[in-house]
Amino acid sequence: MRKLVCVAAMLSLGVTQVTFSADLAGAKDHPLVSRFRGADAVGYGQADFGNARLPSGANGKHTDAAGRLTDIVYRAPPGKRAAEVFENYRQALAGAGFAISWQCGPGTRDDGCGGFRFAGDLADPVIATLKGDSSEMIKLLDATNNNVSYLIATLVKNGQTSTVALMVSQDDERPTGVLLRVIDAAPMAQGQVTVDAAAMAKGLAAEGKITLYGLHFATDSATLTPDSKQTLDEMAKALKAAPALKVYIVGHTDNTGALAHNEKLSQDRAAAVVKALTTTYGIAANRLAAKGLASYSPVAANTSEPGKAKNRRVEMVAQ
CATH class of the missing domain: 3.30.1330.60 (OmpA-like domain)
Structure with missing residues (x-):
C-alpha cells in the first residue's frame, strides 16, 4: 500500500510547499495535510477568511468553522481505490495528532451515513467556488455507486485550531476523488471598511x-x-x-x-x-x-x- 506523504512532517509553519506539473495552475498542498502520493490537484480555492458548515455527526449534525479556508480537489493515481486512499489519510491525520471526531462510510451519496447528501450538501457547493474544471470535479466526487467516505478531524497546536473535513469518492471505473477542506481558525480582520x-x-x-x-x-x-x-x-x-x-x-x-x-x-x-x-x-x-x-x-x-x-x-x- 502506498502511503500518504507524511502529514506529521509538514506540521511546522514555513514548510516549503511543492507544486506538481500536472496540477491546476496555482494549486498547492496545505502546509498541514499533504496529498496522497501521485495525486493531482484539479480544483483549488483559498480565502483569508471564510465560513464552513461541516457535517460532524448523524441526524444532520454540523460543526461551524471560520478562519483561513483552503479547499482542494485531488484526483488519485490510476489503480488506487477509495478505501486505500481514505485509510491512508485517516492514519496520517491520527498519527499527526489530529483528533478524529466522526467518520462514516462508505455510504450513499444522496442520504449517506449522517443523513446528509455527500454530493449536494458537501461537494457541489464547494466545487462552485473553486478554480478548475467543475465537470471533472463533479465526476470525481459524485459517486453514483455510493462509494463515498468522510471524516472530520481537529488539531490544536500552539494555540491554533485547524479543522479538516475529508471526503473520498470513487465511481465505477473512474479515478478516486478527494475533497479536502482545511479551516485554520482565525478572527476576521476588522476595520477594513471605514464609514465616512x-x-x-x-x-x-x-x-x-x-x-x-x-x-x-x-x-x-x-x-x-x-x-x-x-x-x-x-x-x-x-x-x-x-x-x-x-x-x-x-x-x-x-x-x-x-x-x-x-x-x-x-x-x-x-x-x-x-x-x-x-x-x-x-x-x-x-x-x-x-x-x-x-x-x-x-x-x-x-x-x-x-x-x-x-x-x-x-x-x-x-x-
Missing part, C-alpha cells in the same frame, strides 16, 4: 444609530488603538457638520467572560471614545454620553467567532 461622515449622518437620520466597526481597542482594554483614528476623524466631522446633534456612544461586547466585567469594559470603552472626541477633536462634552451594554444587545449569535466579532462594536445613537 456622510454615511454616519445618513445612518443616524434613517435609523437613529450607526454601527462603527472601525473603532478598535487593545485586548480586554479600553485603550483605543491607533488604527481607530480614521473612524474618529469621521465621527468628529459628522458631529461638527450638525452642531445641534447630540449622541450616545454605546459600547458592546460579546458574551466571553463574566457579565460584570463586560459591563465595565463596554462602559469604559464608550467613555474612551467620548474622551477622544472631546479632548482631541473639541466636541462639546454636553453633546456626548457614554453607555456600556456588554452583551445585552447582540446583532448575531455568540456561538461562533464571526458572530462574536459582529457583537464587539461601538454604536453612535442619536439622543
